Amino acid sequence: MRTGNRVFGILGLAVAALAVPQVDTAQAETLRVAVNTSDVANLDPHRATATADKGLVGWMFNALVRFPPGSSNPAEIEPDLAESWSVSDDGLVWTFKLREGVRFHGDWGELSAEDVVYSLKRAADPERSSFAGTYDGFEEITAVDPRTVRVELSYPVPGFLGLVANYHGGNIVSKAAADSLGADFNSKPIGTGPFALTERVTQQHVRLDAHGGYFRGTPKIETIMYRFIPSDSSRELAFTSGELDIIYGKREQRWVETTRRNDEAEVDIFLPGEFRTVHLNRSVKPLDDIKVRKAIAHAIKIDDIVAYVGADVGPKGCSVVPTGYLGEDCSWGYEYDLEKAKALLAQAGHPDGFEITSVVSSNASQLPIMEVIQSQLAAVGIKMNMNVVDHPTYHQQIRQDASAITFYGAARFPMADSYLTQFYHSAATVGTPTAITNFSHCDVADAEIEAARQTADEAERMKLWAQAQQKIHDAVCSVPLFSLLQVWLRDDGLDYGYALKGSMNLAPPITEATTISR
Structure with missing residues (x-):
């Protein structure tokens, strides 16, 4: 845990701090993050392909199944919005039973099978998805009842569960919100995840707040300030001066070796x-x-x-x-x-x-x-x-x-x-x-x-x-x-709440269990 400013020899000019926009984040429940981009490009989960976008999407959305926090191993996929599933002997029909009482962000209501059907069809539509080509094998997607979804395939799809996991096209959106917002859904995405978007300031930051109705429990982190600092030196200086809790690191061997000398910070490679x-x-x-x-x-x-x-x-x-x-x-x-x-x-x-x-x-x-x-x-x-x-x-x-x-x-x-x-x-x-x-x-x-x-x-x-x-x-x-x-640098007071070995969304998952102490 930090006892003062984090000081180590990876930065040269203190004047670089002048380039870092200041954000008031005094509360201990606020997680302060910075990534190496000048802005996010797309927060629609079916369009988000840039690294900086995918991390945010991963904190806002769920899918039928998920890679457990800290894992990118397909063998470990577990239930998420679906509490259970079954598959036919020929591998062509998958049936998912949804959890009860899962709520979308804001006033967009409760998750139903219709939202899942809509989301998966949307993921397969090249007009609305950047990942449509991977859903060619999806022949029919049906809401059997409000809590049951059936997916019929035209052939046994390799790695099928990966296509309905919390990654790329597998993310489930609110049908009502997507239809109502249209093109604005990109900047006002509505999911079921632990955090909801509450503010987006172009070329400055995105703010996420805890989803009080999250089905796994209200997150311990109240707010995430996700700042855009494309300059490596400015981002690192903001971290060493205590303005940030976690940053996108430099994926270079020398940087990793130098940064590991700081005993008040942790380098995560995953x-x-x-x-x-x-x-x-x-x-x-x-x-x-x-x-x-x-x-x-x-x-x-x-x-x-x-x-x-x-x-x-x-x-x-x-x-x-x-x-x-x-x-x-x-x-x-x-x-x-x-x-x-x-x-x-x-x-x-x-x-x-x-x-x-x-x-x-x-x-x-x-x-x-x-x-x-x-x-x-x-x-x-x-x-x-x-x-x-x-x-x-x-x-x-x-x-x-x-x-x-x-x-x-x-x-x-x-x-x-x-x-x-x-x-x-x-x-x-x-x-x-x-x-x-x-x-x-x-x-x-x-x-x-x-x-x-x-x-x-x-x-x-x-x-x-x-x-x-x-x-x-x-x-x-x-x-x-x-x-x-993936290389990220964090304050040693940040506890993810799991062991970080992998993340398909390329950023450490921030979950309901994540905490920060300063």
């Missing part, structure tokens, strides 16, 4: 890793040439990037599917070979290289890596011009297909299908009606991805996933780099 990948836009010349894409793959020295990030926070990847996901196949890789890269460029008609443009986030966990890659590509004559923008603008522009080379980090449900579907199936291609995050316009493994979804044979599914990964690798749709684990 799963899942956001898998860092360089996506090559095959619709942009000269990246439409396989020889050029191979040249880029051979010019990127991944070991140097991993060494920079550090072993604790950035283990190296080996497939287009993230490390540790069910179905990951590490049979392939791209060898670092500058001479081979130069020879391929010459064969493609670019002996002197070429210029290409990449939209890059100013985020500290992205920009330095892209600067390294920019330098590595320059060694073979490729000039990568970086259009550096703030993180929300970056997300907007890459989804408008504005980048030839897109560096992207993401965590998904830890199963090969989720990553293959969202990043490498043609239906997920950015700029299309069903767009998710296929920045490379990859379409070479659609058949295998779809067949793996429909088979009930686990061995056959694994085989198909491996074949899909090989095709994507051979086509050089992307260059996988490393998994960047």
Whole structure:
């Protein structure tokens, strides 16, 4: 617990404090949080994809089932809004019995089966959801009675419970609120979670207050002030001076090692890793040439990037599917070979290289890596011009297909299908009606991805996933780099109320059991 200002050697200029907006948070029941963004982009849980948005969503919403607080392990999924469920022998019909008396935030009433049906159909609708592609197997969703929901599938969906868990499209919204608020639901989201949004000030903060009607009990934390401080130094200084209780940390080995010297703070490193990948836009010349894409793959020295990030926070990847996901196949890789890269460029008609443009986030966990890659590509004559923008603008522009080379980090449900579907199936291609995050316009493994979804044979599914990964690798749709684990820094007086090993929403869950002492 803090006895004075937290002082340790990771900051230089005290003047940086002038850049930190002040918020009155004197009460011990107020949790003061800061993240590395200038604003949140979307608080609609079916649209929230940015890291800073997902954490907030995780504190405001529930789902039929949940990853227990502190876990990202699918084997540990437990009841949430559903008190129980059953599944047919063929895996095609799932029936959920809802808890009684679950209330939405504010005056939006009690949860019913109609809200669940509405939410899951909404999650599957590309007009209203960023995750629609993952719900292709949902054939029918029905309210059997006010407390019973039945989901009928067109095929046995791999990792089905992950799609109805408290993550991405699985979050349950108030039908009445979503219909009434329309587009304003983004800034006035209504869920059933332990905290409710009460204030949103652009480029300053979001305020959440405890949900007094929360079905697991009123949270011990009364208020969460969620501040936007994109500057690492300003955020860290506000923490060391006692203005903040928990901050988004720097996911760099040296920062972690230095920060751990402070005996009044705790560094939390947890799963899942956001898998860092360089996506090559095959619709942009000269990246439409396989020889050029191979040249880029051979010019990127991944070991140097991993060494920079550090072993604790950035283990190296080996497939287009993230490390540790069910179905990951590490049979392939791209060898670092500058001479081979130069020879391929010459064969493609670019002996002197070429210029290409990449939209890059100013985020500290992205920009330095892209600067390294920019330098590595320059060694073979490729000039990568970086259009550096703030993180929300970056997300907007890459989804408008504005980048030839897109560096992207993401965590998904830890199963090969989720990553293959969202990043490498043609239906997920950015700029299309069903767009998710296929920045490379990859379409070479659609058949295998779809067949793996429909088979009930686990061995056959694994085989198909491996074949899909090989095709994507051979086509050089992307260059996988490393998994960047989550790093947060907290006051040692903050007790989460559970052991933090993982969080699918990329921020420590703040629950009804979380406490802060100062």
